[in-house]
Amino acid sequence: MDEKPPAPVSPLRALRRFTEARIGLGRFGAGQPTAVHLDFAEAHAKARDAVHTGFDLDGVAGALTAAGRRSIRIESLAGDRATYLRRPDLGRRLSAASRDRLAQERAEGGCDLVLIVADGLSATAVNRWAVGTALSVLAAVPQDWRVAPVVLAEQGRVALSDPIGEALGARLALMLVGERPGLSAADSLGAYLTFGPRPGRTDADRNCVSNIRPGGIAPEAAGRKLGRLAGRAASLGFGGTRLKDDETLIEAAQPAPLVAGDGGST
Amino acid sequence: MIGCEDLRALLAKASPARSGDFLAELAAQTQEERVRAQRRLAEVTLDEILAAPIVPPEDDEVSRLILDQHDREAFRPIAGWSVGELREWLLSDAATDAGIAALKWALTPEMVAAVSKLMRNQDLIAVARKRRVVxxxxxxxxxxxxxxxxxxxxxxxxxxxxxxxxxxxxxxxxxxxxxxxxxxxxxxxxxxxxxxxxxxxxxxxxxxxxxxxxxxxxxxxxxxxxxxxxxxxxxxxxxxxxxxxxxxxxxxxxxxxxxxxxxxxxxxxxxxxxxxxxxxxxxxxxxxxxxxxxxxxxxxxxxxxxxxxxxxxxxxxxxxxxxxxxxxxxxxxxxxxxxxxxxxxxxxxxxxxxxxxxxxxxxxxxxxxxxxxxxxxxxxxxxxxxxxxxxxxxxxxxxxxxxxxxxxxxxxxxxxxxxxxxxxxGIFDAAGRLAARDDAGALIARAGLLAAA
CATH class of the missing domain: 3.20.20.70 (Aldolase class I)
Structure with a gap:
């Protein structure tokens, strides 16, 4: 073998200005060029690590404390990651100890808002962006609101908002949760607002802002929008699909597509 | 004769393990229970499966469709086969493309699902490979x-x-x-x-x-x-x-x-x-x-x-x-x-x-x-x-x-x-393989994609 194969340069590369899709990659036989193969492997590795990274509870709680916000820790019934991935139903329910813990925190007359931070499918997203988003939300909501301590929820799915909100007697629950990682971003945070949280709420009862991260919607900006959205839901007395927002970034949460799997975080 | 509920449970417990059946609380709880169910399923006959609709036809138009589609004439020769015997026939040389195709409307989804549960991956491959659908x-x-x-x-x-x-x-x-x-x-x-x-x-x-x-x-x-x-x-x-x-x-x-x-x-x-x-x-x-x-x-x-x-x-x-x-x-x-x-x-x-x-x-x-x-x-x-x-x-x-x-x-x-x-x-060479030269430029030009940009 004394000839190195020519470097693959496809004219299709010129079309990459039209799409983020991985076109014009070149080939050796049917195989991908080494750099292309390793780029993909790296993106997938980041996504896999995000799913299995631990929730940095001390770090998040410490940052909230430093900003003058108290937090409490609870967990779902899922227990560990392997169970969480297999049993979405358990990720939507509170452990008995957590139910007791929340009952102790319930204020006389309940509260206006509980902000929940849950690991979801990307603890990486939560570890990086939840504190900034949460503090921005809390600064943006009406300052006379009675706000519960921030709830840090391990192995939580979106609908865990409902028993948490109910236990604290909250008018509104806002959950910041790690979204299912993609190849382009493994650290997207999602936010789900529920008016009148209680078990039995569906996705149609929630409003959602997704793709919160510096390359998407910046955490501070997302927090301000969410704070305003919470204010509107409270004054109108409802949320979900009936609550439209003039800011196009905020949409009603759609029910998960049925053959689609990305109900994973809900 | 097996009842509808028993057949439903048997099919679920005989199914190779997967998370969705555990989520639905239908799966066998142990490996041994699964194989026991497979043994029992292997003995069930095809006419028993036909007679035990696992979703009631009165509530479900897909069940009614399955019964309407069923071809009793084509089914008659195999009605008395057990699921285990169906597996063996499918694997045998007697089961040709035309022979399997002739059973298209004799077999119901439940019969086919049942036999798949008794098969290893290689069985699934060997039988499917014989059946061309064009x-x-x-x-x-x-x-x-x-x-x-x-x-x-x-x-x-x-x-x-x-x-x-x-x-x-x-x-x-x-x-x-x-x-x-x-x-x-x-x-x-x-x-x-x-x-x-x-x-x-x-x-x-x-x-x-x-x-x-x-x-x-x-x-x-x-x-x-x-x-x-x-x-x-x-x-x-x-x-x-x-x-x-x-x-x-x-x-x-x-x-x-x-x-x-x-x-x-x-x-x-x-x-x-x-x-x-x-x-x-x-x-x-x-x-x-x-x-x-x-x-x-x-x-x-x-x-x-x-x-x-x-x-x-x-x-x-x-x-x-x-x-x-x-x-x-x-x-x-x-x-x-x-x-x-x-x-x-x-x-x-x-x-x-x-x-x-x-x-x-x-x-x-x-x-x-x-x-x-x-x-x-x-x-x-x-x-x-x-x-x-x-x-x-x-x-x-x-x-x-x-x-x-x-x-x-x-x-x-x-x-x-x-x-x-x-x-x-010129995308494929004479042998029907991708040609060595990448000439996407010609296609791009004919599609007018860059010109339109």
Missing amino acids: TGFRTTIGLAGRLSVRIQPNHPTDDPKGVAASILDGLQFGCGDAVIGINPATDSPDAMIRLLELIETLRLKLGCPVQSCVLAHVTTALSAIERGAPVDLVFQSIAGSEAANRSFGISLAMLAEAHQAALGLNRGTVGRNVMYFETGQGSALSADAHHGVDQQTMEARAYAVARAFDPLLVNTVVGFIGPEYLYDGKEITRAGLEDHFCGKLLGLPMGVDVCYTNHAEADQDDMDNLLTLLGVAGVNFVMGVPGSDDIMLNYQSTSYHDAAYVRDVLSLRAAPEFEAWLSGE
């Missing part, structure tokens, strides 16, 4: 020694140039002979018509024998047809119970209406198969419409719906639904082989979206394995997604490279009409 529109799909590929040029905003760029990349890899099929970001007649016209223009400019499909809801396709859009194939996701189909916003009557409307356009040149269906294990459970039936049997019931409408393509989207239904590479692999086997036995032109999400315990190596196994099993078509990365649906499927790989290692060729076009364009 369909046609502008290309002929499913012939022996051929493997077709869907170009899946999705774009998060349906940008026409972005979609066209992905299509050209796929054509340059010899993909597209199954269909050029776009999952639209927006499900509306306007969006659908824009995308259909884009593919139509490309197809005519390039003189390329392909069919197009925009994977919008069947009602969207019907309004596009009413507005005179160039609809080749009508798409719909389907499932194995009336309630699950209702959650998709469809009924059998709606599918029949769409089927007739698409046939009326008469746009095919080599065949009149005008439907494209997608399915996937777990969809009924996720809609809470599984009637206590395990997810693999429910999936086979979806094939009864598909075969009522003579589809060009049926695609089981095997790893898309997530780890709560199929946890890891092993479960995804098993499900892909089962679905392909069951579909083929029921006479369907099966393709498989060999895929996974980032929260499943799976990676590219698992996909390579399943793709290779399906190539051996004679799958009609697979997906071609640029670089495996669907930037609209956010999951990983097989790539144009993967399609070229599996055709190469198994000496599989493209659909004949499309292969002739590829050779004429």
Whole structure:
């Protein structure tokens, strides 16, 4: 073998200005060029690590404390990651100890808002962006609101908002949760607002802002929008699909597509 | 005689382990219990299965359809066979392509699901490989020694140039002979018509024998047809119970209406198969419409719906639904082989979206394995997604490279009409393999893509 194969340069590369899709990659036989193969492997590795990274509870709680916000820790019934991935139903329910813990925190007359931070499918997203988003939300909501301590929820799915909100007697629950990682971003945070949280709420009862991260919607900006959205839901007395927002970034949460799997975080 | 409830429980407990059946609390609790159920299932006869509908026909139009489809004459010779005996016959040399095909309407989804549960992966491959199901529109799909590929040029905003760029990349890899099929970001007649016209223009400019499909809801396709859009194939996701189909916003009557409307356009040149269906294990459970039936049997019931409408393509989207239904590479692999086997036995032109999400315990190596196994099993078509990365649906499927790989290692060729076009364009060499020189520039120029930019 004394000839190195020519470097693959496809004219299709010129079309990459039209799409983020991985076109014009070149080939050796049917195989991908080494750099292309390793780029993909790296993106997938980041996504896999995000799913299995631990929730940095001390770090998040410490940052909230430093900003003058108290937090409490609870967990779902899922227990560990392997169970969480297999049993979405358990990720939507509170452990008995957590139910007791929340009952102790319930204020006389309940509260206006509980902000929940849950690991979801990307603890990486939560570890990086939840504190900034949460503090921005809390600064943006009406300052006379009675706000519960921030709830840090391990192995939580979106609908865990409902028993948490109910236990604290909250008018509104806002959950910041790690979204299912993609190849382009493994650290997207999602936010789900529920008016009148209680078990039995569906996705149609929630409003959602997704793709919160510096390359998407910046955490501070997302927090301000969410704070305003919470204010509107409270004054109108409802949320979900009936609550439209003039800011196009905020949409009603759609029910998960049925053959689609990305109900994973809900 | 076995009762309906006993059969339902037996099918579930005999099913190879997967997370969705545990989620539904239907699975065997121990390995030994599973094998015990398989032994009992092996003794159940086919006429017992026919006599014990696992979803009550009075509540479910899919169950009624299954009974209506059943051909008692063709069934008579095998009615007394046990499931174990059916397995042995299928594996034997007596079971030829024509012999299995003759049982198309004698076998019900429940019988086929039952026998699959007694099979190892190699059995599923060996039997499916014997059964060729050939369909046609502008290309002929499913012939022996051929493997077709869907170009899946999705774009998060349906940008026409972005979609066209992905299509050209796929054509340059010899993909597209199954269909050029776009999952639209927006499900509306306007969006659908824009995308259909884009593919139509490309197809005519390039003189390329392909069919197009925009994977919008069947009602969207019907309004596009009413507005005179160039609809080749009508798409719909389907499932194995009336309630699950209702959650998709469809009924059998709606599918029949769409089927007739698409046939009326008469746009095919080599065949009149005008439907494209997608399915996937777990969809009924996720809609809470599984009637206590395990997810693999429910999936086979979806094939009864598909075969009522003579589809060009049926695609089981095997790893898309997530780890709560199929946890890891092993479960995804098993499900892909089962679905392909069951579909083929029921006479369907099966393709498989060999895929996974980032929260499943799976990676590219698992996909390579399943793709290779399906190539051996004679799958009609697979997906071609640029670089495996669907930037609209956010999951990983097989790539144009993967399609070229599996055709190469198994000496599989493209659909004949499309292969002739590829050779004429110099994309394939005389041996029907990708030509050494990459001359995408010529296609790009003829498509007018850069000029229009």
